[in-house]
Amino acid sequence: MEFITELVRFMGERKKYWLIPILLTVALFGFLIVITQGTAIAPFIYTLF
C-alpha cells in the first residue's frame, strides 16, 4: 500500500499522471510475463501492437 501511495505521490510531483494508463498496461503485460516466464506470451502481445 505504501508503494502505491508513493507511486501516486511521485507522479504528482513529476506531473506525470498521464503515465497511469501506461503503467496499468505495463503492469498487466509485466504481470503476464512474470507469470508465464516464457516466450508463449510473445505472439499474443505482438498481435496487440
Added chain:
Amino acid sequence: MRILGISAFYHDSAAALVEDGRIVAAAQEERFTRRKHDAGFPRRASQFCLGEAGTNLSGVDLVVFYDKPFIKFERLLETYLAVAPRGFASFRMAMPVWLKEKLFQKNLLRRELRQMPGGDEWNAKLWFTEHHQSHAASAFFASPFEEAAILTMDGAGEWCTTSFGMGRGNTLEIVKEIHFPHSLGLLYSAFTYYTGFKVNSGEYKVMGLAPYGEPNYVQTILENIVDMKADGTFRLDQSYFDYCTGLTMTSGKFDSLFGGPPRRPEQPLTQREMDLAASIQVVTEEAVSRLARSIARETGQRNLCLAGGVALNCVANGKLVRERIFNKIWIQPAAGDAGGAVGAALAAYYQGCGGARLPLNGHLDHMQGAYLGPEFTQAVIERDLREAGAIFEVLDEHEVIERSAESLADSKAVGWMQGRMEFGPRALGARSILADARSPTMQRMLNLKVKYRESFRPFAPSILREDVAEWFEIDEDSPYMLLVADVTEQHRRQMAAAEVNMFGIEKLNVLRSDIPAVTHVDYSARVQTVHRETNPRYHALISAFKARTGCPTIVNTSFNVRGEPIVCDARDAFRCFMGTEIEVLVAGNCFLRKEQQNQNLKLDYKSKFELD
C-alpha cells in the same frame, strides 16, 4: 550525525559512512565477496564501514541510496513507449526484474538493512538522492575547494547523462543537464562493445588501445553519429545504436558505417579496432574539453570538480589540465557508481541537513588519499598467513622498506599489501603489485605472467610528488592516478627512423624512455604522485628505491589478476601471490619470498576468474 551511503543493484555496489561531514570509511562490496563488480546489496561493505565508526546500524541517523528508482523506471517506460513496438525484446528482459525487485527497492533496502547487526533497532529515515546529484556531491564536497564548477558525465543515471553545476560552501546546484539517450558514457561504451571488450569494464582497454591507432574515424563519427555543438553539448543519432530498443549497444547501421560486424571478444585485435579506439578517444576528449570551456565561460569559475564514469578517462583529464581552462581540477577517485555511496552520504549531510563544510587542516582534500577501506593489524596478517600455510619473516619498519626496495631494484615483482585499502578502481600503493619501471621486459612480463591480461595494456607509474616535474610533463598533484602526462624529453630515448615508422601493436616492442615499463607507445603515462602525508610507508619505499637506483618512480598496478577484484586481506594477497609469478609479497611487516614457499600451495589462478 552518522550517515550511511549506499550504492547498489547495478554494478560496483559500495557503502560509505560519513560522520559529521567526515568520510570515516568507504569500500566496494566486490572486495569482500570476491565477485568482480558485485551488484548485490553491500552488506559486508556496510558492516565494515559501521565497524570503523565503532557502531552498528542502530547508531546510524540516516541511510541514503544513491539514485531514485522510480525516476529510472519512468525513463524506461517512456523510452519503451517512444520506440514501441521495437524494443520489445529489451522490455521483456527488463520488466520481470523491475516488477519483481527493482521497483520495490525501498522495501528491499529496508529488509536488507534490518537483517544487519543493530538492524532490528534501526528506525531512522531512508533517503534517496539523484544519481548525478550523488556524483556531483562526491566531486565537490570531497574536494579541497570552497567554491567550484562541477561536471559529471557517465552512461546514464535516471534521465541525466551529463550535468554541470555549481558548488559553494555547503550548497550544490545542478544548472544544466543532458538527458538519455544522448550520453558520452554510452557512446564510449558502444565503441567498447564494438571493439570487442566488455561494457562497464572494458572502457579502460579502449583508452589503453587508443595510442596504437590513428584517429581516422573522427570525421565519420562527427558527421554521422555525434552532433557536437560548440559548447560541447551533443546529440547521438539513435539509428546507429541499439541500447534503447535491443540487447546490444550498436545497430546494423553502425556496423555498415565502420565496415563490418563488431570484433568478437578474445579475437585478435586489428588496426581497425586500434583506429576506432583512437578516434572515439579524440571525440570524447573534444566533448569534455568543449564542455569545460563553456562551463568556465558561463560560471567564471577557476576550479572544476569532475565525477561520473567518464571522469575516469584519465587521458581526457590530462588534456583538460594541460589546456589550462581551469586553474585547478579535482577528480573524485571513485568517479564511477561506487563513489555514488560517498556522494549520497555527503549530499544528505550538506544539502539535506545543512552541515557546515569541514576545514582541510593541511590535507590535499577530504578523501584521505582514498585510503578508506579495511586495515589489518600485524597480528591478524600473521595469523592469516600462518593459516594459509605461508612461510614468512617478520621485519622491523626499516627492514621492510629496505628489503622491498632491494627486491624492486633486482627486477622482482613485489606484492604490496599495506594499511587501509583504497576506495575506487585504482590501486594506489595499499593493495598494489610493484615493479622496476626501468626494466625493458617488465611490461610484457607483468601482463603475461602476473596479470594474465592483454599484452598491449600499459602500466602506470607511482612517483614521488617532489620529483614528478623532472620525469613527466606535469607539475600537479595526481594522487589518484587520474591524470595522464608525457615523459619529459630528457628521459625519452631517441628512436631510429625505422622505429618511428612502426605501426599498430609493433610499437610495443620499441624502447622509448628510461622508464619503458610505464611509458605508453605515445610517451604518455597515467601518473600517480605519492605524498608523504597520505601514504608515508609507500613514500618511504619509493624514496629507498630512488636512493638505490636514482629513479624516483616504480610500476604500480592493482594487486589482482584479470577478472579478479583487488585483494583485500592477507589471505587474498597470499592466494594471488601463489597463483601468479609475483616473486615477493610484503604484507604489513611480513616478508615472503616465492622460492621459500611450499610449492604444493601453488594455484591454477589463471582460469579461476571470468575474464573482464
